[in-house]
Amino acid sequence: MENLLKKEQIGEKLGISLATVNNWIKTQVIPPPDVSDQYSQSAFASIINKIKDEPSRLNSRANRSLLEKKYICYLGITEKSRKLLLNNIVREFEMHELSLSDGVLALVLATLRTNKIIDNDWQVNKDTRLDSFLSAWIAESKNIDLVKALYSKFEITNKNDDILGAFYQSIQSISQKSTFGSYYTPSKLLKEINIPKDKTILDPCCGSGGILIGILTKEHDPSKIFARDVDELALKICFINLVLYFNDKNLSAHIIKQDIAFADSEDFHFASAGQKQEFDFIVTNPPWGSKWTKSQKECLLKLYPEIKTNEIYSIALYNAMTMLKSNGKLYYFLPHSFLNVAAHHNIRYCILNNDNKISIKLLGNVFKDVLSESILLHIEAGRKDNNIHIKDKDGNIYQLSKNDIISPDYIISANINDYDSILINKMYNTEHVDLKNNASFALGIVTGNNARYILQNSMKNSEPIFRGKDIQKYYYESPQCHIVFSPGCYQQIAPIEFYRQKKIAYRFISDTLICTLDCGNALLLNSANLFIPHNYPMESIVGLLNSDIYSFIYKKKFHSRKILKSHLQDLPLPILTAKEHKNIYAMYRKMILKEKNTQGFQENIDKIIRGYFSIDDEQYGYIKGELNGDTLTIKALRNG
Structure with missing residues (x-):
């Protein structure tokens, strides 16, 4: 059978x-x-x-x-001639049927010959560590004659720009890179990291060694360099990069295959456990969102009960903290979501619950093909400091008190400067209620096959279904999508009664709060979500959330492109009088009936909010300036 x-x-x-x-x-x-x-x-x-x-x-x-697409990955290579060289190298490789390993080996041999590290007539031997290394690699090749000849006409001078790593990235498909979460670090991000020449340094997710050659000096003692990764081919490139950097055929750096997540587990054959060491510096860009099998995920949850996660970068950070000397320094490139997504609250608690100095540099969108914004987390062990030191993209420096980072989620609101903090604390320190345990939340429908179920035009038995982009402040756009509602066929759907009642619908993917009150029992697609408050007037909530004041809170405290249930539950709702709720309702009615000067109606709602939270004209101007990018107003108020 x-x-x-x-x-x-x-x-x-x-x-x-x-x-x-x-x-x-x-x-x-x-x-x-x-x-x-x-x-x-x-x-x-x-x-x-x-x-x-x-x-x-x-x-x-x-x-x-x-995805099987490929693209040329320059890894910070900026010279036009160097880019052209890389393109030609990749094109030459694609004309031959060589494995990834053989392609990289061919380029390595050509690079070493160009830079006179090995002779043109070099033969297999074991005279030096490099010779032994190359001999073993060549023994693995199934087409060594083509490998040796492939780039014989190319001149590949060493400029310490990781052209080998750039080649390796360029000949891999996106699927290969995303499987390991391997997106490499631009050299411009490394300028502020300085490593003394007599200190030990570890990159536990080193890839081709781009970070190491970007932060070391040639006076550094190679025996104090440690590099680890799970990608054996990337490790080979790392070794060659360091040989080229130090011009040392007997390089004494310690480069081994080891998995940052499973390093202490014998259940996985790729984990190479070794004696635990401590390091003066740990610097890396760990994988983000690499894929695990079901058994690996279960194993990770058992291995790391303290942080209860199978997210690789959280595990990599947790393990690095155990390998850092008592006065050591750590630099980790992480997604911005590390700071404020509830799922990472345990690892945030771990780094906050130590006598360490914590600094965060906000980087924005700096990694190619990575949509999320990024940060550089810097931890100095053994330096007790009650503040988190933050540097934004414009170079502004401010501090966030660790006392303001509280359970259960330990959110680090790194976008809140000193002036923002005054306003945010003023609102949160005023008596208020919130939506936690006071509202029912539901997701929009995930059909699992929009091409099959979503119609562009209405037809018999169909009805409108609204997307996130159809939601505007206080109303829906004319429906662009329709559906013949068959709830049993869809991938994910909330209980039908959530859609078939009065509810607040909001955009899920958005950097600002945008919602409307739905009194028409409409269906929502998965880019739109909903909630139903239990003891607070819906018209008032819509008026609050659509205001600049609440968008300011959301932008500063959560800085997210996804509006999560936990974000909405956290927002402070003022305890208003019946008359104030009635006034907001009147403004709401005028806006949905599209009477003149709708902006004036929103400002009247804002006036009620401002009165409750004691936000004066200057502070209100600052809030609007922050949302609208009025930098002159912002700077004047910050400095004032």
Whole structure:
């Protein structure tokens, strides 16, 4: 009988979760299993080919691990001639059927010959560490003659710009890079990191060594350099980069294969456990969102009960803290969401609950093909400091008191400067209520197959379904999408009664609060979410959330492109009189009826909010200036 393959193996093959596989079965994207939860080999192969051949799924952000696209990755190479050289090198590789390893080896040999590290007639031998290293690598090659000849006509001078790593990145598909979360660090981000030549340094997720050659000096003692990664080919490039950097064929740097997450586990063969060491400096850009199998996720939750996560960068940070000397320094590049997403509250608690000085530099969008903003986290062990020191993208420096970072989520609001803090604290320190345990929340419908279920025009038995972009302040745009509602067919749907009642609908993907009151029992697509407050007038909440004041709170405290349930639950709602609620209701009615001067009606609502929280004209002007980018007003008030 033909060997059967479990449906879990579809997820492992494509780099997606079992939940996604189940949803694809439910929504008929793929057929149900042949026997129990198993597929025949032919059915399995057909499914894999079908998914890879569907452009809409291959280009999905959620399934970017399926992408086979490639692009030239310059890794900070700026010279036009150098870029042209890299393009020519990549083009030459693509003209031959060589493996990734053989392609990199060919470039390594050409680079070493160009820079006279090895002779043109170099032969396999074991005279030096480099010679032994190359000999072992060549022994793995299945086409050594082509490897040696491939780049023989190229001149690849060493400029310490990681052209080897750039080549390796450029010949990998996006799927290979996203599987390991491997997006490399621009050299311009490393300028402020200085490593004394007599100090030990570890990069536990070193890749091709770009960070190391960006922060070391040639006076540094190579024996004090430690580099680790799970990518064996990247580690080989790292070794060659350091040989080139120090011009040392007997390089004494310590470069080993080791997984930052599973380093102490014997359950995974790729984990190379070693004696735990401590380091003066730990600097890295850990993987973000790399993929794990179900068994690996379960193992991670058992290995790290203190932080209760399988997010790789949180684990990498947690492990690094245990390897840092008592007076050591750590630099980690992380997504901005590390600071304010509730799922990371345990690792935030860990770094806050130590006698360390914490500094954060806000970097913005600096990594190619990474949509989230980034930060550089700097921790100085053993330096007790009750403030977090923050530097924004404009070079402004301010402090955030650790006392203001409280349970349960330990949110680090790094976008709040000293003047912002005055305003935010004023509102949160005024008596208020919130939506926590005081509202029901629900998500928009995830069909699992919009091409099949979402209609561009209305038809018999269809009805409008509203997307996030259809939601404006106080109203819906004319519907662009329709659906024949069949709740049992969709991937994810809230209880139907949530949609079929009066509710507040809001944009889920947004950097500002935008909501409307829905009295028409409308359906929402997954880019729009909803909530139903229990003991607070809905018209008042819509008036509050659509105000500049609440967008200011959201922008400063959470700085997120996704409006989460936890964000809305945290917002301070004023305890208003019945008359004040009635006045807001009157303004709301005038706005939805589109009477003249709707902005004036919102300002009247803002006036009620300002009165309750004691926000004066100057502070209100500052809030509006922050949202509108009025830098002159902002600077004047900050300095005043």
